[in-house]
Amino acid sequence: MRTYILRRVVATLPVLLGVSLVVFSFLKLVPGDPSHALLGPEATPAQYAALRQALGLDEPIHVQYLSWLNRAVRGDLGRSIETREPVLPIIWKSYQNSLLLAAAAFVYSTLVGMLIGIVSATRPRSAFDRCTMLVALFGVSMPAFWLGIMLILLFSVQLGWFPVGGMSSVRGDGGAFDVLRHLTLPAVTLGTLSLAVVARMTRSTMLEVVHQEYVRTARAKGLREWAVIGRHALKNALLPVLTVVALQLGLNLGGAVLTETVFSWPGLGRQIFRSISTRDLPVLQGGTLILALSFVMINLAVDLLYAVIDPRIRYRGGRE
Amino acid sequence: MTAGSVAGASLLPAPCPPGRPGRSPALLALGRLRRDRFAVAGAALVLLMLAAALAAPLLAPHDPTAINPALRLASPGSPGYPLGGDELGRCVLSRLLWGARLSLLVAFLPVLVSLGIGVTAGALAAWAGGLVDEGVMRTLDILLAFPPILLALGIAASLGPGTWNLIASLLVIGVPVFARLTRAAVLGVRARLFIEAAEALGASRTVILGRHVLPNVVAPILVYFTLQCGRTVIAATGLSFLGLGAPPPAPDWGGMLAAGQKVLAIAPHAATVPGLAIFLLTVALNLLGDGLRDALDPTLKE
Numbered sequence: 338m339r340t341y342i343l344r345r346v347v348a349t350l351p352v353l354l355g356v357s358l359v360v361f362s363f364l365k366l367v368p369g370d371p372s373h374a375l376l377g378p379e380a381t382p383a384q385y386a387a388l389r390q391a392l393g394l395d396e397p398i399h400v401q402y403l404s405w406l407n408r409a410v411r412g413d414l415g416r417s418i419e420t421r422e423p424v425l426p427i428i429w430k431s432y433q434n435s436l437l438l439a440a441a442a443f444v445y446s447t448l449v450g451m452l453i454g455i456v457s458a459t460r461p462r463s464a465f466d467r468c469t470m471l472v473a474l475f476g477v478s479m480p481a482f483w484l485g486i487m488l489i490l491l492f493s494v495q496l497g498w499f500p501v502g503g504m505s506s507v508r509g510d511g512g513a514f515d516v517l518r519h520l521t522l523p524a525v526t527l528g529t530l531s532l533a534v535v536a537r538m539t540r541s542t543m544l545e546v547v548h549q550e551y552v553r554t555a556r557a558k559g560l561r562e563w564a565v566i567g568r569h570a571l572k573n574a575l576l577p578v579l580t581v582v583a584l585q586l587g588l589n590l591g592g593a594v595l596t597e598t599v600f601s602w603p604g605l606g607r608q609i610f611r612s613i614s615t616r617d618l619p620v621l622q623g624g625t626l627i628l629a630l631s632f633v634m635i636n637l638a639v640d641l642l643y644a645v646i647d648p649r650i651r652y653r654g655g656r657e
Numbered sequence: 658m659t660a661g662s663v664a665g666a667s668l669l670p671a672p673c674p675p676g677r678p679g680r681s682p683a684l685l686a687l688g689r690l691r692r693d694r695f696a697v698a699g700a701a702l703v704l705l706m707l708a709a710a711l712a713a714p715l716l717a718p719h720d721p722t723a724i725n726p727a728l729r730l731a732s733p734g735s736p737g738y739p740l741g742g743d744e745l746g747r748c749v750l751s752r753l754l755w756g757a758r759l760s761l762l763v764a765f766l767p768v769l770v771s772l773g774i775g776v777t778a779g780a781l782a783a784w785a786g787g788l789v790d791e792g793v794m795r796t797l798d799i800l801l802a803f804p805p806i807l808l809a810l811g812i813a814a815s816l817g818p819g820t821w822n823l824i825a826s827l828l829v830i831g832v833p834v835f836a837r838l839t840r841a842a843v844l845g846v847r848a849r850l851f852i853e854a855a856e857a858l859g860a861s862r863t864v865i866l867g868r869h870v871l872p873n874v875v876a877p878i879l880v881y882f883t884l885q886c887g888r889t890v891i892a893a894t895g896l897s898f899l900g901l902g903a904p905p906p907a908p909d910w911g912g913m914l915a916a917g918q919k920v921l922a923i924a925p926h927a928a929t930v931p932g933l934a935i936f937l938l939t940v941a942l943n944l945l946g947d948g949l950r951d952a953l954d955p956t957l958k959e
Contacts, residue, residue, distance in 0.1 A: 355799030359808070366815035478939040480891045482898050483932030486918050490929070494922050591804020595895050599918065610899055613814045625803075625811040632804045 341644055349637050356633065357409065360626045361402050367618060375618055377418040409626070415619035419611070424623040428605060432627060435604035438597065439589040441520050442528035446589075447582050450532040454539025454578075459566055461544060469536060476533025481592065485526040485599035492522060523600040527593060531585040538581045542574040549573075580643055587635035591628050686876075689952040696948020702941035706934075710757035717751035721908045730924035743913070743927050744920050752908035753934060759820060759909040760935070763893040763902070767827035768885050774828065775835025776878065782836070783843035784866055793840075797833045805830065806892050813901040820903045823896055830892055831885055838881055842874035876953040883949055887942035894935045910935050 364371050371394055372385045380388075388394070393401055408414075414424040457469040492498045499522050546552065547570050555569045556562075594606035601607065605624050612620035690696050709716060718737060719725075728735060728742035733749075735741055740749040782793035800808065813826035846852065847870060855865050896902060897911030905912065910931040917928030 351795065352798050352802050355795070356802050359799060359803075360811070363811055363815040366812060368817060474940065474943060475936075478887065478891075478936060478943050480894060480932065480935050480939070482895055483914060483928075483935060486914070486921065486928050486932065489918075490921055490925050494925070588804060591807050594807070594810060595898065598899060609810070609814075613810075614900055618815070621811060621814050625807060628807055629803045632807075633802050 338644075342641055345637060345640055345644075349633060352633060353630065356629045357406055357626065358402065360622050360629070361405050363622050363625070364618065365398075371618075375415070375418065377616070414623035414626070417620050418617045419615045419620070424619045427608065427620065428623050428627055431603055431605045431608045434602065435590060435593050435597070435606060438520065438523055438527060438593060438602055438604055439586060441524035442526075442531065442589045443586045445524050446528035446531035446535055446585060450535030451539045451578065451582075453532075454536040455543055455566065455571065457536070457540045458543030458547060459562075466540075469540065473533040473537045476529050476536075479529060480595075481526055481530065482595040482599050484529060485522070485596055488522045488526060489599070519600075519602075523596050523602050526599070527589055527596040530592070531589060535578070535582055535585065539574070539578050542577050543570060546570045546574045576647055579646070580639065583639040583642065584636065587632045587639075590635070591632050686952045690948055693948040693951060695944045696952070699941040699944030699946075699948060702937060703945060706757060706938055706941070707761065709754055710761050713754040713758055717748070717754045719748035719751045721747065721751040721755040722906045723747060730920060730927070732924065733926050733930075740930055741924070741926050744916055744924070749913075749927065749930055752913060753910075753930060756908035756910045756913060756931065757934070759903055759907065760890070760894060760897075760911070760938075763820065763823055763827070763897070763909075764886055764890040764938070767824050767893070768831050768882060768889050770824075771828045771831025771885075772835050772878070772882055775832045776839045778832070779836035779839030779841075780843050780866065780871065783840040783847065784862070784870075790840075793836065797836055800829055800833045803829075805888075806895060809892060810896060810899070810901070813896055818901050818904055820907075820909075823893060823902055826896070826901075827889055827893055830889065834881060834885055835878065838877055839874060842877055843870055846870050846873045880946055880950045880953060883942055883946035887939045887946060890935060890939050890942065 364375075370385070372388045373380075376384055376388055393404055396404075412425050414428070416423055417427060420427070453469050453472075457466040460466055493500060500519055547566070552565060552570050555565045560569075593602075593604055594609055596602070597604045597606035598610045605628060609621060609624040609628075611617070612624065690700075718739075725742065725746045725748075727746065728748075729746040730742060730744060733739065733741040740753065743749055743752065778793050782790040803811075808829050809826040812829065813823050816822035816826065843866075852865060852869060855869050860869075893902075894909075894911035894914070897909050898915045900912075900915065902911050903909045913931035914928055914935070917924075917926075917931065920927055
């Protein structure tokens with residue numbers, strides 16, 4: 338077990354290095370002089386020259402990368418062009434808001450998705466099942482940003498149940514209820530794709546399980562239907578579903594740019610969106626880097642967790 | 658029904674299309690596809706949208722960038738403006754039709770190019786093995802370490818807004834998908850007996866790869882191509898929604914949606930219409946992709 342964990346963690350290191358290399362190279366994709374991209378158009382020639390000097394932009398590229406990486410590892414991701422503040426604190430503040438949104442979407446999509454999937458599987462080809470599959474198709478085909486706008490149109494503009502957006506601070510002056518009111522629509526928007534994926538996966542694994550002999554035995558013993566499904570069938574269907582579910586957390590966190598933009602949710606995704614229009618390259622790089630690192634870390638955690646739950650994985654992994 | 662079969666109808670056994678000899682697998686798959694109502698509907702919708710995009714100059718009632726202040730935020734059904742006006746008083750229908758050109762280009766072209774790159778890389782990795790394989794796979798791992806869309810977003814934002822920059826950035830979404838798929842499929846086919854037979858007959862590696870291996874991986878690639886187009890529609894319109902698509906006066910669905918959100922309370926149609934177009938195109942591609950998968954590989958069907 339310990340060697341498996343060690344092996345997986347070590348295998349992640351080159352990926353992290355590659356990710357940092359890709360994010361670093363954003364600077365090289367910017368047309369024109371990178372010092373202009375970093376300082377914005379309003380600096381003086383002396384400032385440009387000073388930055389080129391400080392960042393070693395005239396050095397060979399591998400030296401530039403190593404010094405950028407060296408600073409990044411120590412938490413120095415540069416300064417925002419827009420506000421001149423260091424990037425890391427800006428990112429950290431909004432990152433917490435993103436985490437809250439991603440977690441809410443995760444809880445919603447997991448609970449509702451699994452519930453729908455289980456009910457569908459117990460009544461295959463029923464009207465409910467057909468509806469579920471239709472919703473699942475729509476869920477994977479629906480652009481989240483459009484779904485968000487339509488939810489705003491219905492629930493905020495027409496019905497006035499929820500605010501249009503404009504959450505200012507999650508640690509909220511309006512209390513928990515205010516946070517919940519602001520959180521509901523973005524969480525539903527962000528979670529719908531996951532919900533569709535989870536519902537499909539739960540339905541198909543449950544369908545496989547409910548036709549097995551031991552489920553028939555459980556029924557023959559005279560157990561109630563909910564006990565057969567909940568205690569016997571679900572337990573064995575849960576493992577593949579769990580992997581899919583757990584991966585959604587990382588996907589939600591990474592996919593938040595569009596949802597956060599639609600609802601002006603003060604998260605990292607919206608911070609990245611702002612950096613696009615202000616050409617704020619350090620924030621773009623820092624935000625992308627943090628989201629990618631989180632994605633890799635969550636997926637690593639899922640892998641390790643999976644190996645703890647299912648010993649077959651670590652044997653297969655260990656034999657390589 | 659031909660005349661002959663009508664004449665001898667009572668005597669001849671009913672024709673059984675699927676098992677009839679002399680039909681190629683491709684024709685059989687096409688037959689299965691045509692019996693799948695959802696797939697046919699999907700294909701029809703995709704073709705309809707392609708046709709509308711091509712015929713935009715003929716179909717559009719107005720110049721998509723012409724501003725008519727009298728029709729600012731006009732609701733659908735206004736005379737001459739069936740889908741109303743947008744925030745500047747431009748014809749929404751005309752912008753939708755012209756926008757279909759840009760949005761379809763941005764949805765299909767990156768997938769087509771990434772298919773080329775991905776299939777080449779995947780086949781090469783599987784066929785060469787060793788260091789080449791290792792190098793390709795580790796590069797893909799890095800591309801896949803970014804949450805979907807995020808890497809494309811970072812690249813597009815660095816390059817700056819514009820249709821071609823957007824297309825280039827979207828390549829990173831498709832390449833890993835096709836490369837992994839091709840690699841797995843080639844490895845699977847290569848282990849089969851008929852490849853060994855071809856080798857025994859003295860066929861060169863290139864001939865085996867081109868004539869025997871690749872034709873056998875066409876089916877899964879075709880399925881993924883369709884499904885990937887659906888994903889790319891969402892990614893591409895999403896990025897142009899964020900302001901990374903064609904610069905403002907040009908009509909494109911993501912940009913129309915972003916502009917429409919600003920006037921949502923007064924003129925809901927400005928955001929509803931382009932979003933519905935994106936949604937329908939994606940649904941159509943997903944239906945067609947699912948249908949293709951069922952038709953090309955009947956064993957996969959539940």
